[in-house]
Amino acid sequence: MGKNGRPDNGGFSLVELIVVVLITAILSGGVATSVVILHDADVTAASKKLVSMLTTARSYTVSKSGGTVWFEIAKEDGGGFYAYIYHGDKSAPDDADILSKEKLGGKSLTLDVTKEKDDGTQEITRLEDGQTVQFNFIKSSGALLEKYTDITFSGGNDKSENIIVINETGRCIRDI
Numbered sequence: 251m252g253k254n255g256r257p258d259n260g261g262f263s264l265v266e267l268i269v270v271v272l273i274t275a276i277l278s279g280g281v282a283t284s285v286v287i288l289h290d291a292d293v294t295a296a297s298k299k300l301v302s303m304l305t306t307a308r309s310y311t312v313s314k315s316g317g318t319v320w321f322e323i324a325k326e327d328g329g330g331f332y333a334y335i336y337h338g339d340k341s342a343p344d345d346a347d348i349l350s351k352e353k354l355g356g357k358s359l360t361l362d363v364t365k366e367k368d369d370g371t372q373e374i375t376r377l378e379d380g381q382t383v384q385f386n387f388i389k390s391s392g393a394l395l396e397k398y399t400d401i402t403f404s405g406g407n408d409k410s411e412n413i414i415v416i417n418e419t420g421r422c423i424r425d426i
Contacts, residue, residue: 292355292356292358292359292405293355293359293403293404293405293409293410295355296403296411297403297411297412297413297424298424299333299355300333300354300401300403300413300422301413301422301423301424303321303333303335303350303352303354304321304333304385304420305421305422306335306350307319307320307321307335307350307385307387308387308392308420308421309392310335310337310349311387311388311392311420312387312389312390314337317337317338317339318337318338318340318386319335319336319337319349319387320335320336320340320384320385320386320387321333321334321336321384321385321386321387322334322336322382322383322384322385323354323361323363323377323382323385323401324377324381324382325361325377325378325379325381325382326379326380327379327380328357328379329357330353330354330355330356330357331353331354331355331356331359331361332351332352333350333351333354334348334350334351335348335350335351336348336349337349354403355403358405359403359404359405360376360377360403361376361377361401361402361404362375362376362377362400362402362404363375363377363383363398363400363402364398364399364400364401364402365396365397365398366397366398367397372399384396385398387420388420391419391420392419392420392421393417393418393419393420394415394417394420396417397417398415399414399417400412400413400414400415401413401415401422411424411425412424412425413425
């Protein structure tokens, strides 16, 4: 029995219930904001890593003697995006050395590669599970053999970052 002679049912008062609901709403809002920020960070980090890896592959191409250096972006089955720098004989890629491997981002990202076709039109390839895109640099100049124009990473919250590819020099620049 309570102090006033009534049974003590141990329930919540209306004020206590409102406080709990308010705290839950505030925490939920914070979690949602954190998820958005993390996705933005994934897109930015992935584009920075990709530019760095492309620059490294270009430098390896110009400086390595013997063999061929090439760069590849792969979307692993369900596991995200990876960048590889290979050195060796392109006719036997399974025997090539992996000079560098870097995870660019998780499976929540998408990657589109834009290439200029011979007729001047553009073709956009979205990497799907198991697909790769290869970049081949010319040893003497560092220029790209392919006519890529843009690489775009996108996240689940409409955040995207574009990388401009300059084929004549082989350089890549984040378009921010």
